Amino acid sequence: MKIAIDAMGGDYAPTEVVKGVELARNQYSDIEFKLFGQVDKIQPLIEDDTRIELIQSDEVIEMGEEPVKAVMKKKNSSLDMAAQAVKDKEADAFFSAGNTGAILAAGLFIIGRIKGIDRPGLATTLPIVNDPEHDNFVMLDVGANAESKLFNLYQYAFMGKYYAENVRKINNPRIGLLNNGTESDKGDSLHKAANELLSKDDNLNFIGNVESRELLNGAADVVITDGFTGNAALKAIEGTALSLLTLIKGDIMSAGLKSKFGALMLKPTFKKIGKQMDYSQYGGAVLMGTKAPVVKAHGSSKANTIKNTIFQIKSMIDSKTIDNVVTYFNENSDKMAEIKQNAKNK
Structure with a gap:
């Protein structure tokens, strides 16, 4: 499995993000990591680049920026590019510890929601x-x-x-x-x-x-x-x-x-x-409710939390959580449509 990571997102990025990724890489042999960010800042932090790919992004969405505007405007940001990798099927999940609103916007507008939700x-x-x-x-x-x-x-x-x-x-x-x-x-x-x-x-x-x-x-x-x-x-x-x-x-x-x-x-x-x-x-x-796992860690997350979040993502992918949600809503689309219509009348 491949996880696309916004390496520049978070109060302690990219240092703690890289440390957390290496902890997870050392523990889980079946995960590959695509780190999006400023390569000149990330590369010196990596002790072992096994199963870690760096992709240059020239922009960063800061914590205080207006989320939707930032996602729409900064297409070359580490956050946008990580989400786009999931949309393009180059990765199975998207993870960031950055701007919460921007992560939600990227999940909705780039990766997209499951049909019926x-x-x-x-x-x-x-x-x-x-x-x-x-x-x-x-x-x-x-x-x-x-x-x-x-x-x-x-x-x-x-x-x-x-x-x-x-x-x-x-x-x-x-x-x-x-x-x-x-x-x-x-x-x-x-x-x-x-x-x-x-x-x-x-x-x-x-x-x-x-x-x-x-x-x-x-x-x-x-x-x-x-x-x-x-x-x-x-x-x-x-x-x-x-x-x-x-x-x-x-x-x-x-x-x-x-x-x-x-x-x-x-x-x-x-x-x-x-x-x-x-x-x-x-x-x-x-x-x-999105088509692939979109996971946001707290902005103050340190390496161990990053590692735990990666395990969480691995569990979602291994257990096919998203697939199970998609299957249920597809198989019960008529029921959902009826309940939605009745709910409107409440």
Whole structure:
């Protein structure tokens, strides 16, 4: 398999991107890498160019640029060229840690969406901390679309189901709808209608509404939400975790020698908790609904996260996740058309 990588995308690119690629190359013998970027900056960083091809790109899409305009204008950027390689069948997947909006735009406008899917959704994997039987869950959409319609939420449920089964290896995943209460009549008109629609489909193991406070406690294996709410929930989780770590560290440092000694004794425990909460171990966020895997890592990703994301992409390709989604929507096109029409009338 071949993975097209935007080597210039990310806060620590290209250094950490190259390190991560070499870690993955050393571990997975069946992957070839096509790195797009400024060759004069990338080449000196490579220790071993086995299965690594460098392709010169003269432009870079910066983090602060307007996404769609940048993708349309900078055709010779590392991001655009990596996505184009996938469209041209020169690579099997596209990966970047760069400008999120630009990655989504490249996925939609260059690689393209699967026929029958109205709006691809951004899926991420998060840890579960209080359930011995489950250690992670998938949530989508977490920001690809600011607004979602009823039919979009319905399609997200199937895309999330296939991702959880094929990549996370969760059998018959429990699917929940993020809402402001667990009762079926909670929420606005969109969420009430979504609960009703999802509960009627026998192909989904829909367990009803889930509240945001229960997400990390294993409320569901797949959590469906509109992009605005999903992105807000994701950032709230990230912000809370960072704030708690800062608070604990500050209290320890200001409480004197006894407190510092106690913290030293608990260092293995803190490390274990930190590792459990680090969702970068599961890779990046996946734009579900495109014709090939489009995966975005956090802008601050270091080499190990890059490596984990490459494994995630390998898992998607090996398990034929995209093919399974395409097959389902093709075989059920009449059903989808009927549900879409009914959803418009809600």
